[in-house]
Amino acid sequence: MSLSSFASVPVLVTGGAGFIGSHLVDALLAQGAKVRVLDDLSMGRRENLAHCVDKIDFIVGDMRDREMSKRACEGIEIVFHQAALGSVPRSLETPDATLSVNLNGSSILFTAARDAKVKRIVYASSSSVYGDSQIMPKKEGTEGKPLSPYAVSKAMVEQLADVFARCFGMEFLGLRYFNVYGPRQDPEGQYAAVIPRFFAACAQGKQPVIFGDGQQSRDFTYVGDVVRGNLLAAQAPKDACGSVYNIGAQGSITVKDLANTIIRLSGRKLEPKYVDARNGDVRHSQADATRAFEAFGFQAETTMEDGLRVTRDAYLKGGAA
Numbered sequence: 001m002s003l004s005s006f007a008s009v010p011v012l013v014t015g016g017a018g019f020i021g022s023h024l025v026d027a028l029l030a031q032g033a034k035v036r037v038l039d040d041l042s043m044g045r046r047e048n049l050a051h052c053v054d055k056i057d058f059i060v061g062d063m064r065d066r067e068m069s070k071r072a073c074e075g076i077e078i079v080f081h082q083a084a085l086g087s088v089p090r091s092l093e094t095p096d097a098t099l100s101v102n103l104n105g106s107s108i109l110f111t112a113a114r115d116a117k118v119k120r121i122v123y124a125s126s127s128s129v130y131g132d133s134q135i136m137p138k139k140e141g142t143e144g145k146p147l148s149p150y151a152v153s154k155a156m157v158e159q160l161a162d163v164f165a166r167c168f169g170m171e172f173l174g175l176r177y178f179n180v181y182g183p184r185q186d187p188e189g190q191y192a193a194v195i196p197r198f199f200a201a202c203a204q205g206k207q208p209v210i211f212g213d214g215q216q217s218r219d220f221t222y223v224g225d226v227v228r229g230n231l232l233a234a235q236a237p238k239d240a241c242g243s244v245y246n247i248g249a250q251g252s253i254t255v256k257d258l259a260n261t262i263i264r265l266s267g268r269k270l271e272p273k274y275v276d277a278r279n280g281d282v283r284h285s286q287a288d289a290t291r292a293f294e295a296f297g298f299q300a301e302t303t304m305e306d307g308l309r310v311t312r313d314a315y316l317k318g319g320a321a
């Protein structure tokens, strides 16, 4: 399926000042959509939207504030719900904070969307819902037990969306992202994702730190592909609603090979440093994205080498782009 235009369609991007959300805002503006953003800037950054702030309606606020969510949903046709507290380790540290934002926040937002008669909600779920399932590649319907409060929060949001869909006749599509990476992903802080962390270490001539033996594998997905998945889901036929979809590149790379690739792309001579494995991390993760392809034509298009080069170049320029 190819994309048609979003010309003049009023859309809301929650978490639009974050990594994925801000790329989604760019793509929607390029398609002519009327974009509103709701973000409390707890994790996101104003700089992510600085280049387009005069073209959007930017509401700085917490989606758990009912009035904020109500205001954000007014007159909106499609919601792209990205706002959440990410990070498995953070959720083990402060489970209540993760559940408060991800589950309670989604519940308040969905209620506001229901009351505003929003047509469709496309929301970010996560590959973490596959938990301890050993089945590879991961296919919708083969979920195991969650391994972290973050995974619990995402699994519960899926259930909540399902209940809202059945009780109120709303259109929901849940997208289970697999390890997204690209420009603007935050390299700072203890909860930074692995790719920006490795690039930041290499830039400083430090050893990239690997938790565990480095043989754990991931399906890293370029942010541009995830954005396209969102746009396709927003235009999917009605019978695609009420379901969840893997959004992944369908590849697999060990964290050790990833570290060595990033060292090479950074032009460094370094060895990764190995430290104790972390709780809550799944061992292997790889998407089977057949369902998303059959329902709305999604297929990742960016190779890991290309995606990492673009990401490296963006970090060299200061993280923008």
Ligand SMILES: NC(=O)c1ccc[n+]([C@@H]2O[C@H](COP(=O)([O-])OP(=O)(O)OC[C@H]3O[C@@H](n4cnc5c(N)ncnc54)[C@H](O)[C@@H]3O)[C@@H](O)[C@H]2O)c1
Pocket: 014, 015, 016, 017, 018, 019, 020, 021, 038, 039, 040, 041, 042, 043, 044, 045, 061, 062, 063, 064, 081, 082, 083, 084, 085, 086, 101, 105, 124, 125, 126, 127, 176, 177, 178, 179, 180, 181, 193
């Ligand atoms: N990055 C990944 O690899 C990945 C993988 C799977 C799922 N996801 C999901 O994708 C979505 C976007 O992730 P991201 O990587 O862009 O993270 P991010 O932290 O860059 O973006 C999340 C945004 O939500 C905002 N936010 C947080 N709490 C809020 C609240 N209460 N009210 C309003 N805004 C709030 C933050 O300020 C931030 O801008 C999240 O739902 C995340 O769980 C991400």
